[in-house]
Amino acid sequence: MDESYYRYTIRWFGKWAWFYNFIALPLTGIRNKVSGMIDSKVKIKILDVCTGTGTQAFAFAKKGFDVVGLDLSREMLKMAEKKNKYENVRFVVADATKMPFENDYFDFACISFGLHEMPHEVRHQVLDEMKRVSRKIIVVDYHIPKNRLHRWLHVSFASLYESKYYRDFAKWDLEELLREHGLRTVKEAYGLLDFVKIFLCKRTNFCSVHQNSITLKQRH
Numbered sequence: 001m002d003e004s005y006y007r008y009t010i011r012w013f014g015k016w017a018w019f020y021n022f023i024a025l026p027l028t029g030i031r032n033k034v035s036g037m038i039d040s041k042v043k044i045k046i047l048d049v050c051t052g053t054g055t056q057a058f059a060f061a062k063k064g065f066d067v068v069g070l071d072l073s074r075e076m077l078k079m080a081e082k083k084n085k086y087e088n089v090r091f092v093v094a095d096a097t098k099m100p101f102e103n104d105y106f107d108f109a110c111i112s113f114g115l116h117e118m119p120h121e122v123r124h125q126v127l128d129e130m131k132r133v134s135r136k137i138i139v140v141d142y143h144i145p146k147n148r149l150h151r152w153l154h155v156s157f158a159s160l161y162e163s164k165y166y167r168d169f170a171k172w173d174l175e176e177l178l179r180e181h182g183l184r185t186v187k188e189a190y191g192l193l194d195f196v197k198i199f200l201c202k203r204t205n206f207c208s209v210h211q212n213s214i215t216l217k218q219r220h
C-alpha cells in the first residue's frame with residue numbers, strides 16, 4: 001500500500017478539517033437527496049465510509065437509521081463528534097480498505113465524495129470492502145462530463161480546491177468502475193445541476209475486477 005497516500009490524506013484533511021463544513025456547504029441539498037433514496041421504514045444499519053465531518057451520516061441518522069461513520073482522519077472525525085446531536089450515530093477511526101466489520105454487517109454502505117480522494121488501486125479496494133460489508137452500496141461523487149470541453153472546464157475548476165487524487169479520478173468512468181465491480185445501479189440521481197451523481201447499487205455475483213488484473217479503461 002502507498003504509505004505516502006495515507007500520510008498525504010491525514011495531513012491534507014488535518015489541515016482542512018476546521019474549514020471543511022464551510023467548503024461543503026453547497027452540498028447541503030445533496031445530503032437529504034441521498035438519504036431520501038432509501039425508502040426503508042424500519043431501523044436499518046448504515047455505514048458511511050469516508051464520513052469526514054459526518055454531514056451525510058447525520059442525514060441518515062435524522063431518518064432514524066443506525067449509522068456508523070468511518071474515516072482515516074481523526075481531525076475530521078473530531079469535527080463530526082462536535083456537531084453530533086444524534087444517539088444513533090457513532091464514529092470510528094479506520095482505513096476503508098480494511099474495515100473492522102463482519103461480512104454483510106450493514107444494510108447499506110455509502111461513500112460520498114470519498115472515491116476521488118484516493119489512488120485508483122485504493123478505490124478498488126474500498127469498493128471491494130464496501131461490497132463485503134453490505135449488499136447495497138451508495139456512491140456519491142463528481143459527475144465528470146463526457147464532452148471534452150465540459151470535462152476540461154469541470155476538471156480545471158475542481159482542481160483549484162481538490163486534493164492531488166482528483167485529476168486521476170476524473171480520467172476514469174465511475175459507472176464503468178461500479179459495473180466492473182459487479183455493482184448494478186438500481187436508482188440514480190443528480191445534484192448541484194449535474195455536477196454530482198448519486199448511484200444506488202446492488203451487489204451481484206458478476207465481477208470482472210481482480211486485484212492483479214484490472215480490466216478497466218481510462219478515458220482519453
Ligand SMILES: C[S@@+](CC[C@H](N)C(=O)[O-])C[C@H]1O[C@@H](n2cnc3c(N)ncnc32)[C@H](O)[C@@H]1O
Nearest residue numbers: 013050051052071072073076095096112113114
Ligand atoms: C472529501 S471528504 C468527504 C467527507 C464526507 N463524506 C462528505 O461527503 O462531505 C473525504 C474523506 O475521505 C477520507 N478518506 C480518504 N481515504 C480514506 C481511507 N482509506 N479510509 C477512510 N477514510 C478515508 C478523508 O479522511 C476525508 O475525510
